[in-house]
Structure formats: structure tokens, C-alpha cells
Amino acid sequence: MASQPDCLFCKLVREGEHVNAAEGFVAIEDINPKAPVHLLVLPERHVDTLRDVSTFEPDEAKRMLEFVADTARNAGLEDYQVVVNVGPRAGQTVFHLHWHVLGGGRPFE
Ligand code: 5GP
Ligand code: ZN
Numbered sequence: 854m855a856s857q858p859d860c861l862f863c864k865l866v867r868e869g870e871h872v873n874a875a876e877g878f879v880a881i882e883d884i885n886p887k888a889p890v891h892l893l894v895l896p897e898r899h900v901d902t903l904r905d906v907s908t909f910e911p912d913e914a915k916r917m918l919e920f921v922a923d924t925a926r927n928a929g930l931e932d933y934q935v936v937v938n939v940g941p942r943a944g945q946t947v948f949h950l951h952w953h954v955l956g957g958g959r960p961f962e
Contacts, residue, residue, distance in 0.1 A: 854899040854908075862949035866897045873924045878917060880924040880954075889957035890928050894921050900950040903939045921952050930956040 856863040866879055872892060873880035883891040896917060900908055909917065925933045933956030938945040 854901075857899045857949070860899055860947075860949050862893075862895050862947055862951060863899050866895055873920070873927050875916065875920050875923070877913060878920045880920075883953070887953075888934075888955040890930060890933070890955065892924055892928060892954040894924055894952040894954060896950055901948045902945065902950055903937050905950070917952075921954060925954050925956065928954070928956070930954070932956060 856867070865881055869879070869881050871879040872882060877897050878894060879897060880892050880894045883893050894917075896909075900906075906914065921935055925935075933954055936953040936955065937951070938953075
């Protein structure tokens with residue numbers, strides 16, 4: 854889906870500070886970190902939730918997963934958590950698909 858005018862993460866894709874980037878994907882720091890390292894991986898293309906993962910081409914989906922791992926590696930993380938909240942009852946507050954990458958402290962040391 855094209856960039857959504859009211860979507861916070863579409864805006865951060867366009868003009869945020871990216872700690873990592875690849876074709877189609879960016880990573881940013883979470884504004885309210887829940888761990889010493891808390892990054893968010895965003896597809897540049899607007900997709901509401903992981904429920905819509907089938908809208909990615911197989912190669913794009915593979916590259917997205919590789920980019921999640923690459924972002925963690927670039928941040929110096931060996932052990933880390935990857936979390937995707939899907940839907941409001943699971944804690945999703947921003948409806949542009951994103952992957953939380955959490956690490957760098959207990960219990961991750
Ligand atoms: P969710 O709850 O949807 O899984 O995750 C949304 C995440 O976005 C939260 O961890 C929240 O701290 C983060 N967040 C909310 N607003 C902003 C913002 O303006 N900038 C950044 N970098 N992160 C944000
Ligand atoms: Zn968006």
C-alpha cells in the first residue's frame with residue numbers, strides 16, 4: 854500500500870533518523886525503549902499488520918527477515934528478542950507493521 858498521510862511510521866520512513874536501511878526497509882530507535890537496545894524495523898511500504906504478510910513477495914519477505922537479523926547484528930546484539938504485536942488486544946498501537954528488536958541487558962547479557 855502507498856504511504857498513508859496519517860501514519861506516524863510512514864512519516865518516520867520518510868524523515869526519521871534511520872539506524873539501518875536497506876532497499877524497502879528501515880530501522881529506527883524506539884522513542885520509549887523497553888530494553889537497553891530497542892529498535893523498530895519498518896517496511897517502507899505501508900502494511901497495517903503482520904496479518905497482511907502475504908502482500909509481500911516471497912523475496913521481499915525473506916529480505917525483511919534478513920534485515921531484522923542484520924539490524925540486530927549491526928547494533929552489536931548476539932542474543933535478543935524479536936517481537937511483533939498484532940492487533941490492539943496484543944498491544945499494537947501503531948498500525949504500520951513493525952518488528953521490535955530488544956536486547957542489550959538482562960536477561961539478554
Ligand atoms: P506497538 O505497541 O504498536 O507494538 O509499538 C509501537 C512502538 O512505537 C512503541 O514501542 C512506541 O514506544 C514506539 N513509538 C511511538 N511513537 C513513536 C515515535 O514517534 N517515534 C519512535 N521512534 N517510536 C515511537
Ligand atoms: Zn504507514
